[in-house]
Amino acid sequence: MKLVFAIWAASLFLAPIHAASxxxxxxxxxxxxxxxxxxxxxxxxxxxxxxxxxxxxxxxxxxxxxxxxxxxxxxxxxxxxxxxxxxxxxxxFNELEGLVGDFSEGGPGTLGIQVALVDDQVYVVDLTDEAAKQGLSVGCRILELQGKPLAPVVTKIKDVYSSVAQSRLYLTRTLNSLFEDFPGKTKKLKVADGGKTFEVSLTTSKPAGEPKQLLNLPTIYFEYESRVLPSNVGYMAFNVFIPEVKTRFDNETLKTFAETDGMIIDLRGNGGGIGFIAVALANRLLSENAKLGVMNNTGGSLNFAVFPQKPIYDKPLAVLIDGGSASTSEIFAAGLQDLGRARVFGTRSAGAALPSIIELLPNGDRFQYAIADYVSEGGRHLEGNGVKPDEETPHTAKSLGHKQDAAMEAALAWIRAQKGKSG
Structure with missing residues (x-):
């Protein structure tokens, strides 16, 4: 099986040779x-x-x-x-590929859960209503998949990506790929929750969202969520930066959030997309001309220039990121953070802000290289470093045990505090 997004790993000792071939x-x-x-x-x-x-x-x-x-x-x-x-x-890489292949054939289907590694254990951190009906919940710990323990493959994933650029992104994606397969396949999970251990069976289904075609890339399933929370805070989440994000933000979200006390934009797991969409959103969030940063390549420089467009949303803004937040997500988060417009919560982002290529070499090794350089408005090079949140709020065994989303809780608390100051 080919690992999702063609991820390559650190080298192993091979058989000695007398001279380079x-x-x-x-x-x-x-x-x-x-x-x-x-x-x-x-x-x-x-x-x-x-x-x-x-x-x-x-x-x-x-x-x-x-x-x-x-x-x-x-x-x-x-x-x-x-x-x-x-x-x-x-x-x-080949060894990890074999281990992952024991759990999944790599199809586009999903079990309706998102997982994360916390204290070397695999926890459910998000799930669909259908998965919840089967007895799963945020904070469940997955011990086995298809009768096989996850511990060995988790150890190998960590080992392989320990020295790889963008390790946070690859670890997250590879871990979640264990629970993906072709639609219609039934998977048995052994789960621990609240001191109890039990088994559930889930069937892979087509990914949620609208199928979209972006350039010559494989089909993307676009998801967009926008709602006002009981605390009168707007919550917005989407999984890829495409033109539909701007359309829905302008025509739906801004109107719905007009009277809210603040907004949360959740970019966790968002791998990026079209760069100018980050600017299009920032145009509605900033009241003065600004830049989110600049990208340089062999063709010249590209400024992520912001020109405000009314109506402007000027209430407190929180952005959530994690190791799965990459590319345009990082440019958006870092730009607004540098400009002092948003407070960032979660865990350090992927450090994959640049367009990069991984090529096969004549001897079978892989070479990864960037083809551009991005610098945030504050002078930060995000590639390999990622965006550091203003408040580090990782999932913990304790927070998940209480069925809490640590980053969301911290963001809501901050927005409430801003309301108190203004009041």
Whole structure:
């Protein structure tokens, strides 16, 4: 089975060889040439890239095993001093792929649950009404899937992604991929909750939301939620930045939230989408011209410029993020955070703000590299670092045991406090 989003892992020791093979040297050359051709501003790094080839290629030729070769190539890449450039071996990835394949064939179907790793245990953190009818709830701990314990695959997921750029994103997605499959398949789960252990059976169904086609990408199932909570706080959540978000925000959400005391925008698990949609939302949230940041690539610079459009929502604004928040989600959250317009809650985001590519090398290894550079309005490089919340509010065994969403609770408390100050 092919892992979702083609995730590659850290290298393993391979059988020793007496010298680098032709395929290994071709891989070295491809890495060097790719950076030369695709880096957005190699001169600005201050590194003489031609000299790096002269320095490291002889070392690559003398590498006695694949691990030494990885060290040489990654040492050369490290001279750039930038994140998100790395060569990964195929060994651990193949092993993880086999373990995940024991639980799922990787289809688009869903069991209606979202899970997260808390204290090395798999907890349900969100679920559909249908899953709830089967006895599941937020805070349930999943012990087994299809009669097999989850502990071994969880250990391998953590090990594989421990040194991989965007590890938070890949860990979250791979963990949740265990509970996805082709629609119509019945899965048996062993669950612990409130001191009790029991089994439930769930059947995979088509993903919720409206199927959308974005460029030449696979079908995306768009979900959008907008409602006023009992505390008179607006809550908005969506899973991808596409034009429909702006349409619904402008025509529905702004009107519904007009008299609320504050707004929460939940970007947890939102992997990004079209960048200008972040600007389109910010146009309704800021009262003065501003920027969310700038992205540079070989074609030039792109400013995420904001030009306010009435009506403006000017009440307190909270943004929720986690390790699954990536790309445009990070640009949106970081931009509003830097401008002082929003307070951010949750856990550090994916650190996947840049468009990046993972290519297969001639020797079977993988090379991951970025093709642009994004800097937030506050001067932060998010790639590999992510957005750090103003208030770190991770799921904990205690909060989940009380069926509470720690980030939501903290955001609501902050908005209530702002109302008290203004009152």
């Amino acid at each position: 032709p395929e290994d040297m071709a891989s070295f050359d491809k890495v060097w040439q790719t950076i030369k051709d695709r880096h957005w501003n190699l001169e600005a790094t201050g590194v003489d890239w031609a000299a790096m080839k002269e320095k490291y290629r002889p070392k690559a030729e003398k590498a006695e095993n694949r691990t030494e070769l990885h060290d040489v190539i990654n040492g050369m890449i490290g001279e750039l001093g930038q994140s998100h450039f790395h060569v990964y071996g195929s060994g651990s």
